[in-house]
Amino acid sequence: MKVTIYDVAKKANVSIATVSKVINNTGRISEKTKIKVKDVMEELNYRPNMLASALMGKQTKTIGLLIPDLVNPFFAELARSIEDRGNELDYNIVICNTDYKNSKENKYLSLLKQKSVDGFILASGFENLDKVEELMKQDIPVVIVARDFPMFSVNAVALDDFMGGYLAANHLIELGHENIGVVARDLWSNRERLRGFKHALEETGLELNSNFEFIDEIDHIKAGREIATKYMNSKNKPTAIFACNDLLAAGVIQMAKELGFKIPDDLSIVGFDNTSIASIIEPPLTTIAQPIQNMGKEVMDLMITTIKGEKKEKSRIMLLPSLVRRKTTKKLS
Structure with a gap:
């Protein structure tokens, strides 16, 4: 027999209105x-009918989270931190993996709107600007996380990626490296990291290794391996490589070892994100840390205040990166 709200009210000895509240x-x-x-x-195993609530104009207590790549530990850890904070606030998180594809982004947005989610969290890698604008025009709560949309007045919790790239370059420059390669996909966050990296180089009269080009490969470890091969087999071999995420850095480490280069004696490597992989890979990875737990909390708190209408003006929260020194970088001898 199906348990109803009336059963809960009777068992708890309260009114139906109290249960609803x-x-x-x-x-x-x-x-x-x-x-x-x-x-x-919980005792009666009662589950509210969220769809019925939505039809009555009430909240469904559900948030749609679009993530581009759950294989990447950064996005997996970010999704977990958002889900944990959502659980604390009695909200459910529906996580959708988009593989950086507009078609999948559109499909999930349409599906979740039909399910009457209370709002959307769109993670870095979401490049479908028309859809962001469309959601905003429909007054659907939207928060961007791990990237920025400076062209829109939209709620966002982002990292200062420019500063992250700058910190990576400055660390390698201080160690005496002058010929430095970069591994990056052509995404907004990576473009900002590259911009910060180049700025630090220019301050000391240096230039990026001439072999640089953006990669298209979605498999980050494979891409890291391939670009490391290209760099280290060229006449203009770099003494250091900056990878724009930890998985790319892992691929660089793998191929450098296979080619017989010792890390960090022959090649220094800096990653980005400071995910779990950074501390377990051998050697442990020097990387630029994102405050992932704080990011998840900030984005969820901002989403809730937006849903409740407690804050009319848009908020842009910028978090700061930090350098974590481990064993993949050393002073150039």
Whole structure:
């Protein structure tokens, strides 16, 4: 027999209105009553009909999260931090992997709108500007995470990618490296990292290794391996490589080892993100850290205030990167 809201109210000895307020997190309900009602809901295995709530114009307590690549530990860890914060706030997160494809972005946006999610979190790699504008015109709450859309007035929680690239270059320059290669896909965040990297080089009269070109390969480790081969087999071999994420750096490390180059004696490597892979790879990776846990918390908190209409003006929260020194960089002898 299906359990209803009436059963919950009777068992908890409260009104149906009180149960409804607890479900929708509205009204003034004591913490003791909230806990009592939630315990009864759990005991009776009661699950609110969120679709019915949506048809009545109420919140579904569900957020759509579009992630471009869950194989990348950065996005997996970011999704986890967002989900953890959502759970603390009694919101469900529906995670969709888009593979950097507009077609999949469009499909998931359409599907989740049909499911009446309360808002969307769009992660770095989402380049479909028309869709962002469309959501905003429809007054659907949107928060961008791990990238920025300076051309729009949109809620965003981003990293200062320019500063991240600058820190990476400055570290290698301080170690005496002058011939430095970069591994990057052509994405907004990477373009900003490259811009910061080049700025640091220019300050000391240096230029990027002439073999640089953006890569198209989605498999980051494979791409890192391929670009390392190209760099290290060229006449203009770099003494250091900056990879714009930790997976790319892992690929560079693999191929450098296979080609017989010792790390960091023959080649220094800096990654980006400071994901779990950075500390377990051999040698442990020097990398630029993103505050992933804080990023997830900030984006979820901003989403909730947007859904509740507590903040009308758009917010752009910029987080700062930091350098984590490990074993893949050393002073050039």
